[in-house]
Amino acid sequence: MHSGDPEVSRRVKEFREAAKSAGVKLTHQRLEILREVIGRTDHPSAEAVYRAVRVRMPTISLDTVYRTLWLLTDLGVVTTLGPRREVVRFDPNLKHHHHFVCMRCGLVQDFMSADFDHIRVPEALLAVGEATSTHVDVRGVCIQCAQAREL
Amino acid sequence: MHSGDPEVSRRVKEFREAAKSAGVKLTHQRLEILREVIGRTDHPSAEAVYRAVRVRMPTISLDTVYRTLWLLTDLGVVTTLGPRREVVRFDPNLKHHHHFVCMRCGLVQDFMSADFDHIRVPEALLAVGEATSTHVDVRGVCIQCAQAREL
DNA sequence: CTATTTGCAAATAATTTGCAGTGCG
DNA sequence: CGCACTGCAAATTATTTGCAAATAG
Numbered sequence: 001m002h003s004g005d006p007e008v009s010r011r012v013k014e015f016r017e018a019a020k021s022a023g024v025k026l027t028h029q030r031l032e033i034l035r036e037v038i039g040r041t042d043h044p045s046a047e048a049v050y051r052a053v054r055v056r057m058p059t060i061s062l063d064t065v066y067r068t069l070w071l072l073t074d075l076g077v078v079t080t081l082g083p084r085r086e087v088v089r090f091d092p093n094l095k096h097h098h099h100f101v102c103m104r105c106g107l108v109q110d111f112m113s114a115d116f117d118h119i120r121v122p123e124a125l126l127a128v129g130e131a132t133s134t135h136v137d138v139r140g141v142c143i144q145c146a147q148a149r150e151l
Numbered sequence: 152m153h154s155g156d157p158e159v160s161r162r163v164k165e166f167r168e169a170a171k172s173a174g175v176k177l178t179h180q181r182l183e184i185l186r187e188v189i190g191r192t193d194h195p196s197a198e199a200v201y202r203a204v205r206v207r208m209p210t211i212s213l214d215t216v217y218r219t220l221w222l223l224t225d226l227g228v229v230t231t232l233g234p235r236r237e238v239v240r241f242d243p244n245l246k247h248h249h250h251f252v253c254m255r256c257g258l259v260q261d262f263m264s265a266d267f268d269h270i271r272v273p274e275a276l277l278a279v280g281e282a283t284s285t286h287v288d289v290r291g292v293c294i295q296c297a298q299a300r301e302l
Numbered sequence: 303c304t305a306t307t308t309g310c311a312a313a314t315a316a317t318t319t320g321c322a323g324t325g326c327g
Numbered sequence: 328c329g330c331a332c333t334g335c336a337a338a339t340t341a342t343t344t345g346c347a348a349a350t351a352g
Contacts, residue, residue, distance in 0.1 A: 025331060026326075026327090027332065027333080028325095041260075041261065042259075043259050044241060045238045045239065045240050046241070061333070061334045062334095063317085063334075064332085064334070066318075067332085069241050072241075073241070078241050078243045078245070079241070079242050079244075080242060082240075087196045087198070087342090088196065088197065088231055088237075088342085089194040089195065089231065089233075090194065090196075090197070090200070090223075090229050090230070090231055091231060091232050092189045092228075092229045093192075094227075102280055103283070107193075107280075108194050109279050113273050125251055129292050129293035129294050130292055132291040133289075133290050133291075134287055134288070135287070136288075137286040137287075139283050140281045140282040140284075141283070143278070143279065146281060174306095176306055176351050180307085197341085198341085210308095211308090211309085214309075215307085215309070217343075218308090238317095
């Protein structure tokens with residue numbers, strides 16, 4: 001995927017519109033960062049985006065990259081892999097299990113399911129690697145948060 | 152789950168054995184930390200374990216909690232939620248997708264699957280919350296790492 | 303006894319923030 | 328032309344490490 005890619009121009013245009021309606025300025029830095037992150041499939045860290053963009057724009061700073069990536073996230077143009085700012089959390093459950101994750105409060109509840117332990121994976125994955133196990137994240141809203149919202 | 156729980160004693164015994172065969176000492180601190188983490192289902196952070204253990208053992212330090220939790224992880228007594236030490240990574244793919252994760256090199260490859268988008272979840276989850284979407288993590292070894300291992 | 307382990311304090315790493323100058327609309 | 332944005336440097340937060348004293352085996 002390079003800069004001339006129609007997908008990239010489509011997403012850049014999408015961002016121009018989102019930026020306008022959010023009253024956000026279109027700076028050279030923001031466009032470069034956006035082009036870089038859209039053109040990648042390896043889920044880069046802020047640092048990795050910084051290194052790549054700096055080649056074309058040597059004066060850019062790492063904190064601008066951070067600020068811009070969070071801005072893009074807030075505008076719904078990109079997402080993050082896993083939750084924002086994760087601290088290490090420990091899990092005493094050694095059995096193969098799955099998670100229910102509450103999108104409101106971050107609750108993570110384990111559950112077992114023999115069906116989920118070995119789901120048949122798409123044929124196309126053979127080209128990526130060999131699958132060992134499958135883990136399902138069920139996202140939703142937990143009972144407590146659902147009740148709090150009803151009030 | 153409290154200290155008298157048979158499950159806790161079973162796991163403590165398991166740890167005593169693992170510790171002996173690894174040539175690791177059984178300190179008061181380690182046993183308290185182990186009891187605390189085993190007795191919880193909320194996947195606590197090191198900080199949370201520290202706060203809880205400090206009630207019974209006021210002189211314990213946060214770094215001992217960290218060292219012990221990683222020790223327990225290395226001994227295979229507990230695991231972590233997500234990979235060790237995660238940096239934020241950004242994902243430009245806004246479509247509902249799933250991940251193939253290589254356990255060797257950390258590669259995360261997106262893939263689509265309409266089947267995986269809405270798997271029927273176990274009835275028991277109704278007691279936990281309302282499910283909105285399902286996301287599958289397929290763990291395994293990617294082609295590159297598999298080839299490297301063959302050499 | 304003596305090698306591990308602990309607690310303290312200082313070091314790191316990733317990320318965020320305050321501020322003065324710069325540039326988009 | 329004014330307010331949002333940038334770059335720099337300094338602050339924060341989570342986690343790790345060096346070291347002298349404490350302790351398990």
